[in-house]
Amino acid sequence: MKTGDLKHDLASTTAQDGALAARLASARKHAAIVLRVERLWPALQPTAGLLGLYCLAGLLRLPQHLPDGLRLVVVAGWLSLCGWRLQRDLSALRPPSRYAVDRRIERASGLRNQPLATLTDKPAGTVDDDTLSLWQAHQQRILASLGTLRAGWPNLLPTTAYRRAAAGALLLALVSAGIVAGPTAPGRILAAFIPGRDDPNVPMPHVEAWITPPAYAPDAPVFLGNGRTAPSVPEGARLTAIVTGLSTHPVVHGANGMVLKDEARQRLDAGNWKLEVTLDHTGVIRLAGRGRTLAQWPVTVLPDSAPTAKWGPNPGAGKGDWRTRLPYEAAHAYGLASLSVQLHLVHPGRGPARTLTVPLPLSGHPKSVKGVVSPDLSEDPWAGEDVTGRVVAQSISGHEGKSQSVTFRLGARVFHSPVARAVLDLRKRYALERESRSGTATDLAALGETPGPINDHTGMFLNLTSIVAMLVNADISNETARTGAVGLMWDLALDIEDRRNGDDASSQASIDARAAQAAVAQQLRHMREDGKQDQQAREELEERLKALKNAIARKMQALAAQALRDHTAIPDLPGLSRAGDKAFSKLMKQLQNDAANGRSGDALERLQQMEDATERMRNATPQDMAALARQMVAQQKAREQAAALKDLTSKQTSLLDHAQSRLDELLRAQARQQNALEDDGGDGDQDYGSMSTSELLRKLGLPVPPGTDQQDGPPGGAPPHPGQPSPTQQEPSAQTMIDPAKAEEQAAARRTDRATQHALERALDELKDEFKELTGKTPPAFDDARKSMKDARTALSDGEDSAAATAQEKALEALRKGRQQMQDAMKGDGKSSAPSFIPGFGSSGDGDGQQGQGSASSGDDGSTPSDDTDESDEQDQQKGKRDPLGRRLGEGGDQTPDDGTHVPDNVARQRAREIEQELRRRDSDRTRPQQELDYLDRLLKPF
Structure with a gap:
């Protein structure tokens, strides 16, 4: 009889009997689980023993001494063995029978005589209704007498003494090895099972790491130490790590937001590795190898922002200006690579969008720049139009910054010839696609047929004819025709304007000057872009400047000839030519020096000055010549x-x-008399420290500068009374006696100087008037x-x-x-x-x-x-x-002429040395008057 049938039958009898049946079913379920565990654990014990043996080997660091390849083989083989034994033992397991389950409940619950067997048993022989009723009643009494049913706990101890001894020995060995390994035990076990991983007892590899700033940053490399402080590096910096003593390659990871890119790994030799990676965001860099963290460093990455650019005040051309003023400012923390102005028309035509880019000069890679350039944009068809412009700055790190847009007008040249203005107007309308190609050709042809300078000059007429032929030729693309016709019409307008008042020579000189200026500008641009200021580049620049100088000279000669024809009063035509030649030569020399020294901005400014001068030559009128x-x-x-x-x-x-020469003669006479008195009555042991500087100079036979007596006195002495004249200011008769003939000569010289002084007074009055x-x-x-x-x-x-x-x-x-x-x-x-x-x-x-x-x-x-x-x-x-005394300064030489040779004796030499020492002491005293110190410096310098 099945359990479900019995339960159903019992439940149908009484509610109490149904509850007992449910309790019995639950106990049998638990008992089945316990029996399964008791049978499963013995099947797992061999596999656990094998794994325990390998863990013991790992704690003893036996597998770690094997090469990674051999260790992989050992681990794979051992795990395969464990898997085979586990599969073998599990496949031998059988589910517990009903009999075994009931016997487990009976033993755990302490039931005797196997009462649970009665519940599943049947009466023997032929069973009638009375017998069946009696049997069921017996089963109900047995079920009611069961009491508490238990399944018990699984018995996990090995069933045999051999297994118990082996398990105990293995556990004891594992515990002992774990105690010996200490906190490194988990790492040893992991390293035993994972090939390519070192356990914590393996010495750490040596790591040297540094961060190299990007090429645009001038900072020095940052060496990484213990990783406690976070260095700050620019964005794009490159981390380099050298790992020594690591058998397999290391790996670098980013954490806490660190972004790494462009990783490169290189094996230097056995056990040595080099890693490189670019840092793009702040975070933590973790360097790992063989399952361990070798080093980690927090790093702050400074973002590289875009350069700042803005306009200066009042950009654009003023009224009547043909140059366009472009004031600009730009800055970047690491330097600027290029700077330019991008221009767009405010009211563009129907053609494709066009951007006019004007490069701005930069010397090297400055971190900040501020300046103004005035380029000649009058040749562009946009001249005279309103444009919007932006200053565009490119940093050496590759970032780009733009200023706000401003609107201004481009400068345009002034043309006085109506025909030239008509050509330019037609040129602008065609360039901006406000006039069709065929309409432009028709208007040009009509202009050539009109009586005027074009019709009267063969060269200009042929130029106009070639433009018309280009426009009507269907084989030439629209873009090619527009580019060529716009350039030729500009040349035609300039030629017409140049011939307005001048002749062929003046016009040709203007053309040559413009061509030479373009050649010089091109050479300066090449020298700036290539960064070459070698001898060949300077010679080429010099040749082009010579051509420009000759063209300007011819233009000035043509102007002078025109002035003569117009009867303009120029007092000195040769002087005008020489003055212009000298002025332009000086300007060209400055341009060459600026270009040779790498100052391209200054060189371009000099060239602009020459362009301005030649432009004023082109527009010169008789009134301008008269003003000149x-x-x-x-x-x-x-x-x-x-x-x-x-x-x-x-x-x-x-x-x-x-006057100074007469004073010098007087001072020398005073010095000679003083020395003579000292030689006669001096004792040689004077206290030179108590003497004034002027007295010491007199003892050496040197002239005393005026004012020295007033500024210097003996230490502790009182200065001269304001009303008392100094020795140098007193009359000669009061100080010394000079030769009468010499005195008379000096008096005559004073009278002559007095007359000369009076004449100079009158000359000064005339000059003032x-x-x-x-x-x-x-x-x-x-x-x-x-x-x-x-x-x-x-x-x-x-x-x-x-x-x-x-x-x-x-x-x-x-x-x-x-x-x-x-x-x-x-x-x-x-x-x-x-x-x-x-x-x-x-x-x-x-x-x-x-x-x-x-x-x-x-x-x-x-x-x-x-x-x-x-x-x-x-x-x-x-x-x-x-x-x-007002004389030009020398280098400290003796300014006193010596008429003879005198060899001093020992006493005089000793006295001179003492005086020299005292003068040196006073020269080192910075509290003395500056005039005296300067004099002493010059006096003592040769010694």
Whole structure:
């Protein structure tokens, strides 16, 4: 009878009997599970033993000593053995029978006489209804008497003594090995089962790692240490790791947001590896090898932002300007690679979109740049149109930044010829596709048939005919025809404009000048892009500059000839040619120096100045030539006045030298008398520290500068009384007796100098009046110089050379200031003058030459104000470089002439050494007057 049938029958009898049957079914289910576990565990014990043996070997680090390949074979073989034995033991298992399940319940529940067998048993023999009822009643009594039914716990102990002993020994060995291994035990077991993995007891490989910044960053490499601090590196930096002592290749991972790319691995030799990877985001770098973390470093990656670019104030062309002003600013943390301006039409035509790119000059790779360029964009068909522009900056790291768009107008050249303007208008309409190709050809043909300069000149007519033929030729593509026709129409318009007032020679000179300027600009561009300033490149630039110079010279000759034909008053045509040649030569020399030194921006600026000058030549009118003539007259007068001032200054310096020579003679006489007195009555043991510097100088026979006695005195001594004259200021008769003949000679010299000084006063008055007539201004310093000259003349009358020298020094200083004031006044006049086509004339020059700057040239040699400026600057550099007596400074040589040879004795030498030591001590005392220290420095320098 099945359990389900019995349960059904019993449940149908009473509810109590049904509950007992359910409890019995649950107990049998649990007992079946326990029996399965008791049978399964013995089947797993051999496999567990095999695995335990291998773990024991792993704890003893036996497999780890095998090569990775052999270890893989051992692990695979051992696991295969375990799998085979497990499969064999599991396949031998049989499910527990009903009899075994009931016997397990009976043993666990303590039931006797196998009562559960009665529940499944049947009566023997023939069974009638009474017998069956009696049997069922017996089963119910048995079921009711069962009580609590248990299945018990599985018995997992080995069934045999041999197995118990083997399991105990294995467990004891594992525990002992685990205790010996300590915290490294799990790592040893993993390393035993995973080939290519080292256990924790294997020494760590040696790791050297550093981060190399990208090429655009000037930073030094960052060496990675213990990884506690996070270094900051630019985006795109390259990590390099050298791993020594690792048999298999290492692996690098990114964590906490780190982004790695472009990984490269290289085996250097056995056990040595090199890894490289690019860092793109902040995070942690983890270097692993053979199952272990070799190193990890937190790294902060600084993002490389795009460069900043913006416009400066007032971009675009002003009213009447033919150049387009492009002010710009750009910056990047690591440097700029290129800079340009991108332009687009505000109102484009119907043709394809076009971008006009204007490159901006850069010297090297600056981190920030700010400047203004004024390129000539008048040749472009967009000239005179409104455009939107952006400054585009490209960093050396490859990022691009753009400024905000601004709208301005492109500069356009001024054309006076109506025919030239008509050609340009037609050219613009065709280039912007506001006029069709056939319509442009028809209009050009009609323009050629109209009486005028094109019809009268064969060359221009043939040029126009070739343009029309290009436009009507169907075999030429639209783009090719547009490009060619636009360029030819520009040349035609320039030719028409050049021949408006000039002849063939003037027109050809203009064409040659434009071609030479384009050649120079192309060479400068090649030198900047290639970064070459070698001898060959400089020679090529020099040849092209020579061609440009010759073309400009021919253009100036043509202008001069035109002026003669127009009866324009130019007083000195040869002087005009020489002045222009000299000015352009200087500008070209500066251009060559800038290009040779890599200053491409400055070189292009010089070239623009020459282009501006030639453009003004092209537009020169008779009124411009007359204005140039007036400028030349004013320049000539300015040169003459500068020469007069230089001559006056030179003569004033001579008077100062005369007074100083007389003072030197007096001082030498004083020194000789003092030495004679000391030789007669001196004891040689004087305290030189208590003497003044002037007394020490007299003992050495050296001249004493004026003012030294006032500035220096003996330590602790009182300065001279203000009303008491110093020894150098007293009359000669009060200090020393000089030869009467010499005294008479000096007196005659004073009278001569006094007369000369009076003449210089009158000359200064005349110069002041002439300058006021020329500029309407009077240098204030001239009045100071006039007063000082008068004081010097009075001192000479009184025979006081020291006072005269002081007044003459003041006069020279005032003359130098007056010269500078003259230059400033002439510069102010130049700002309001009209532009000239000769650099240095007018306000449009390069700033090197301005009107009225002093020069010694007479004007006949074609000198320019630029030359005057250079000479003036040299004189300014020498200003103030004089000793206390007003003489030019030397290098410390003896300035006292010696008429004879004197060999000092031992006492004199000893005294001289002591005095020298005292002078050196005073020279090291920086608290003394600066004038005295300078004098002592020059005095002691040769020693």
